Amino acid sequence: MLLLYFNQIGWPSSLPTSEKASFVKSVLREKKNAMDEFLISKSLPLRSGVQEFIDNAYTEKVPVAIVTAYCKSGDKVALSIVEMLGQERLPNVKVIGDNEVEQSMYGQLVLGKGVSSSLEEQLVKEVKKAASAEKQRIAEEVASMLKLSVDIDTTSSERLEKIVVALRAAAEHIGLPVNNCVLVAGSQPGVSAAKMIGMPCVVMRSSLTARGEFPSAKGVMDGFGGADLTIPKLRNKIKS
Structure with missing residues (x-):
């Protein structure tokens, strides 16, 4: 351009x-x-309807995570967002920055931080921590992670890899499998990363993406609340 x-x-x-x-x-x-x-400045206001959307999600018992880990100044952006949301909403939102990604199980496996043994030994260690029902869940999750880490290393660009790791970490922190989460994305990289891991995605248009097409997204919206994106509409988009 x-x-x-x-x-x-x-x-x-x-x-x-x-x-x-x-x-x-x-x-x-x-x-x-x-x-x-x-x-990261306070000159940029939150998008209209965001607070109401988060409040609605809390009422509907829908967990919300704000993923800032793949931004260059992610931690500063997260702090700015939290300040604008207000302290009263902080307990209802998980902010996934670089620290949260590195602390997640998937982040440790992919980034190699905090993993001193082989991946097979790590799997055994995680399995031993849980009771029988929990053992199976963790084993399946870690096995899925190991497979995805190979896919990321061999087929993804560095940027997509970082977004995938961040999305996986976000799902882990809110305690849901990726296919039960929904990414509200603002650009094509987020849409592509969500598609790679089977996470449903809805695009929130901006002036930069007004003419963009997102065939893999479940829907394209112009804003939050009212006639645009609400929790009930989000659920309907995912079901359709």
């Missing part, structure tokens, strides 16, 4: 043709830095 933009309005007169590529990269880098600073 930047190439088309500068081709249309003209490139800086002092810029040699051979340096156009590096110039575009520097513009994109500065744009990303500015966006990160804007996200």
Whole structure:
């Protein structure tokens, strides 16, 4: 898009043709830095209807996780979001940042942090912790994780891998299998990562994705609450 933009309005007169590529990269880098600073500032309000959506989820006993782990300034973004949501909503929301991902079982297996033994030994250790019914659940979950970690390493880009790990960790922290969770995504990378692990997904449009198409998503919405995304509508989207 930047190439088309500068081709249309003209490139800086002092810029040699051979340096156009590096110039575009520097513009994109500065744009990303500015966006990160804007996200962690208090200048960016929450999207209209978000508080009501979270309150509705709490009333309906639907757990909510805000995944910030795959953002560059994820922890700062999380702090900003929590402040805007208000302390009264904090017990109803789990924020999944880098620390939560690293502490999750899946994060440890994939990232290799906190795992001193082989994956087979780790599985045995987890199985021994639980009673008979719980043993089976953990064994199946870890086995699924081990398979997915291979898929991630061999077929995914680095960014998709990070998003997949974050989504898996979020599901683990709220105590649900990924196919019983729903990702409310704002961009294609989130949609792609959700599809990879079988997590249903609904896209929340923005000015950046107004013309985008998301065939793998269960639905595309324009906002929260009212005629747009509510908990009952979210459930209907997943059932359809």
